[in-house]
Amino acid sequence: MPAIHSSLNFYLKPLFLSHSSISFSKFAIPKQVLSPRNLCALASAESAASHNGGRSGALSPPTVTEELQRIDVNPPKGTRDFPPEDMRLRNWLFHNFREVSRLFGFEEVDFPVLESEALFIRKAGEEIRDQLYCFEDRGNRRVALRPELTPSLARLVIQKGKSVPLPLKWFAVGQCWRYERMTRGRRREHYQWNMDIIGVPEVTAEAELISSIITFFKRIGISESDVGFRVSSRKVLQEVLRCYSIPENLFGKVCIIIDKIEKLPLDVIKNDLKSAGISEEAIEELLRVLSIKSLTELEEILGGAGEAVADLKLLFSLVENFGYSDWIQFDASVVRGLAYYTGIVFECFDRDGKLRAICGGGRYDRLLSTFGGDDIPACGFGFGDAVIVELLKEKGLLPELDLQVENIVCALDHNLQGVAATVATILRGKGQSVDLVLESKPLKWVFKRAARINAQRLILVGNTEWQKGMVGVKILSSGEQYEIKLDELE
Amino acid sequence: MPAIHSSLNFYLKPLFLSHSSISFSKFAIPKQVLSPRNLCALASAESAASHNGGRSGALSPPTVTEELQRIDVNPPKGTRDFPPEDMRLRNWLFHNFREVSRLFGFEEVDFPVLESEALFIRKAGEEIRDQLYCFEDRGNRRVALRPELTPSLARLVIQKGKSVPLPLKWFAVGQCWRYERMTRGRRREHYQWNMDIIGVPEVTAEAELISSIITFFKRIGISESDVGFRVSSRKVLQEVLRCYSIPENLFGKVCIIIDKIEKLPLDVIKNDLKSAGISEEAIEELLRVLSIKSLTELEEILGGAGEAVADLKLLFSLVENFGYSDWIQFDASVVRGLAYYTGIVFECFDRDGKLRAICGGGRYDRLLSTFGGDDIPACGFGFGDAVIVELLKEKGLLPELDLQVENIVCALDHNLQGVAATVATILRGKGQSVDLVLESKPLKWVFKRAARINAQRLILVGNTEWQKGMVGVKILSSGEQYEIKLDELE
Numbered sequence: 008m009p010a011i012h013s014s015l016n017f018y019l020k021p022l023f024l025s026h027s028s029i030s031f032s033k034f035a036i037p038k039q040v041l042s043p044r045n046l047c048a049l050a051s052a053e054s055a056a057s058h059n060g061g062r063s064g065a066l067s068p069p070t071v072t073e074e075l076q077r078i079d080v081n082p083p084k085g086t087r088d089f090p091p092e093d094m095r096l097r098n099w100l101f102h103n104f105r106e107v108s109r110l111f112g113f114e115e116v117d118f119p120v121l122e123s124e125a126l127f128i129r130k131a132g133e134e135i136r137d138q139l140y141c142f143e144d145r146g147n148r149r150v151a152l153r154p155e156l157t158p159s160l161a162r163l164v165i166q167k168g169k170s171v172p173l174p175l176k177w178f179a180v181g182q183c184w185r186y187e188r189m190t191r192g193r194r195r196e197h198y199q200w201n202m203d204i205i206g207v208p209e210v211t212a213e214a215e216l217i218s219s220i221i222t223f224f225k226r227i228g229i230s231e232s233d234v235g236f237r238v239s240s241r242k243v244l245q246e247v248l249r250c251y252s253i254p255e256n257l258f259g260k261v262c263i264i265i266d267k268i269e270k271l272p273l274d275v276i277k278n279d280l281k282s283a284g285i286s287e288e289a290i291e292e293l294l295r296v297l298s299i300k301s302l303t304e305l306e307e308i309l310g311g312a313g314e315a316v317a318d319l320k321l322l323f324s325l326v327e328n329f330g331y332s333d334w335i336q337f338d339a340s341v342v343r344g345l346a347y348y349t350g351i352v353f354e355c356f357d358r359d360g361k362l363r364a365i366c367g368g369g370r371y372d373r374l375l376s377t378f379g380g381d382d383i384p385a386c387g388f389g390f391g392d393a394v395i396v397e398l399l400k401e402k403g404l405l406p407e408l409d410l411q412v413e414n415i416v417c418a419l420d421h422n423l424q425g426v427a428a429t430v431a432t433i434l435r436g437k438g439q440s441v442d443l444v445l446e447s448k449p450l451k452w453v454f455k456r457a458a459r460i461n462a463q464r465l466i467l468v469g470n471t472e473w474q475k476g477m478v479g480v481k482i483l484s485s486g487e488q489y490e491i492k493l494d495e496l497e
Numbered sequence: 498m499p500a501i502h503s504s505l506n507f508y509l510k511p512l513f514l515s516h517s518s519i520s521f522s523k524f525a526i527p528k529q530v531l532s533p534r535n536l537c538a539l540a541s542a543e544s545a546a547s548h549n550g551g552r553s554g555a556l557s558p559p560t561v562t563e564e565l566q567r568i569d570v571n572p573p574k575g576t577r578d579f580p581p582e583d584m585r586l587r588n589w590l591f592h593n594f595r596e597v598s599r600l601f602g603f604e605e606v607d608f609p610v611l612e613s614e615a616l617f618i619r620k621a622g623e624e625i626r627d628q629l630y631c632f633e634d635r636g637n638r639r640v641a642l643r644p645e646l647t648p649s650l651a652r653l654v655i656q657k658g659k660s661v662p663l664p665l666k667w668f669a670v671g672q673c674w675r676y677e678r679m680t681r682g683r684r685r686e687h688y689q690w691n692m693d694i695i696g697v698p699e700v701t702a703e704a705e706l707i708s709s710i711i712t713f714f715k716r717i718g719i720s721e722s723d724v725g726f727r728v729s730s731r732k733v734l735q736e737v738l739r740c741y742s743i744p745e746n747l748f749g750k751v752c753i754i755i756d757k758i759e760k761l762p763l764d765v766i767k768n769d770l771k772s773a774g775i776s777e778e779a780i781e782e783l784l785r786v787l788s789i790k791s792l793t794e795l796e797e798i799l800g801g802a803g804e805a806v807a808d809l810k811l812l813f814s815l816v817e818n819f820g821y822s823d824w825i826q827f828d829a830s831v832v833r834g835l836a837y838y839t840g841i842v843f844e845c846f847d848r849d850g851k852l853r854a855i856c857g858g859g860r861y862d863r864l865l866s867t868f869g870g871d872d873i874p875a876c877g878f879g880f881g882d883a884v885i886v887e888l889l890k891e892k893g894l895l896p897e898l899d900l901q902v903e904n905i906v907c908a909l910d911h912n913l914q915g916v917a918a919t920v921a922t923i924l925r926g927k928g929q930s931v932d933l934v935l936e937s938k939p940l941k942w943v944f945k946r947a948a949r950i951n952a953q954r955l956i957l958v959g960n961t962e963w964q965k966g967m968v969g970v971k972i973l974s975s976g977e978q979y980e981i982k983l984d985e986l987e
Contacts, residue, residue, distance in 0.1 A: 091606055114581035115588065174936075439600070
């Protein structure tokens, strides 16, 4: 590849090339007979000239009464824009969600962000229900921006019925909404990664889900010294309640109350349980059981005959098999804040204890029947995009994600713009990304832009070279520069 | 790799392996002294036994009054679920959107699907405005599900101000909403791919956008015999209006009326224009100009001095340079239905004339000032996910996108479930996707599932082999089968 320093030097010296916009002279008013139809043309041309002559300044601004009003340039309260730098992080995160899901053989699904409100209404005092972003649509239907994905998934499973062979392994990455009346600096939307296994009654399913989350953590550099899982089973509570003959229909409500045990004073919890109709004796026993952190101790209290202990023992033995024991601990106080869980529940927390739960999930074998469908055993988790990013920041693990465009292509003369476009098209046809400089700009500007987009190569299309069918190439990392025939450009 | 047909034959014969769920015997009520705490355990175990004994049947269904109601299993009217097969198509489409955008050096951005209603309000009788999916939120704010992405983009550009060097080349793929009072089988949501160039006043920008759309078409197998672009400039209309001294602020309204020229009878159009305050003479001239399909003829009528003809001539010369002349034709009747366009406008149509516009775009140099910002020259397009899929169907070009999981891993004995999980983990660590069979299932079932997920390999974990640290492998395409040491499995 013959170096052509002299020629490139020529490019580099006159930093400001004198190509202003395309000349207008050829579009001057033609010396024709002014027929009636051309009167219009003349008026138009004169009018255009008497305005501002800017190429893009043809229309006057709208009248004040019609449109002009300073809009709030921020996104609505509690929502986010994703400018390129934030979008790169989101894409990186989602890519890892998707890649882990693929490794585990899960299929991606999605549902409308807007659902019928009825899908989310459960009478259990859930936070998620109280903060439902609901409203009436123009057809007077009660709808809601989904607060979570699981009810939609359950709806779709019922709809598909027996046409889909079980088990289903589905994942989704979708935006979820809530409406908080109080403002605590929390957002009204977040994205959530869900993985769900439909049709497997055994805790092998829960083990698989926890394994996928751990796989995700490892991929992004998070270890068992950063985070841990707390695992329990709703059946623990259920067995205690049953022993005090507390009606089963209070179960969901009790779970929701107990889920707030770390957020509210103990007295409030006790009062809430009492109001729900739980006896003082049962409350004391409940709280005693909830404080247990060891599976052996739980077995001592509940005995080994119930499903709670059996499920948990099996799960922990599978987890040991996976080699994930250091990630996971039993903690009877974990119940999760959704009414529909029926078995194993788990959540992931940061070991420094600074953040909210990173993700959470569990078994929900009875959700489908609450929608009028036949029950199918199911479990899943939700993993938000907010806390994990906070954690990555804390740990200095946020990836560096710069824009990277492989080539920047620039015409050195305005009449070569079409040629430059052709060069760009050829490179793109070879799978190379190209930022085409669309205006006549000084080379100083081009180099600045090349640096900003982290271009590897600058391709210059100049008259001298182009007459030989060649273009100038500059490798921006090394400074190496050469001329090359267009058809040899890779 | 030694073949072990005898051993695999052993696997294949007893199609129904007799591993039911894990044995419960070891969790039977322990023969302990029944201390008070164990009374509870006993009651719990008895209760569980007297229910149904199913592992996942622990909770009774909710009471009728509380939750049980047959939910509508369909997504809300006009919205879609994306079950796996539809999601694969959506992902394929979006991947092509993103890949083309990457080739052109565009950066991805996104905005909230929910925006302040004010962002979309323009008083020009646009269809998009009339069908705004707007409502009042719980804080009594007027909000709307975005009908398009461009206003949000403009808002973000104003917000970023001078902190971002121009030109910006941004793309987005986002869901957009509309609320039609009439039901015409049309959907209330669709996804839209947008590419926008902010900061380039020259039509090189429009040429670049059109080039990117053509690149997309070529990638997915659509040619210039399937689709074409109709291109014009709003400045054509503007020059005619100016010649009749029609106030500039009527311009947007006139464009919206004229955009319906193919949908409504000519008399209605004429009446609407008349009601907007346009003289009959001007209306006739407008309609005459709009019927022009040749740039030469346009130049004859408008003269060559105005920007309309200059822009269009330059664009067509660039298009010729790209080699895209066969894709593109001038058509003065194209004005597009959004009020904010100011210059070149274009749309893409199917040559059979069966479908609505596939995509559309144009220059909107004045949008930012309608939001109170400083104007920056800009252009962009929107490309929906609906019409293109219809076109691909029509042309038999829909890709075959089957689920493909590389491996299916199955334990042949329930106590090997943990080992099977380990095998899956090892393969996943090597980047291979694995569907792990989570229950004891007959081999017939496993093969059926393997076929459904298009697995390439079946990995069987059996006792005999595992004692030698080996697993059985069956290549499903060829039927080849062998034993292999776990650490040699790639």
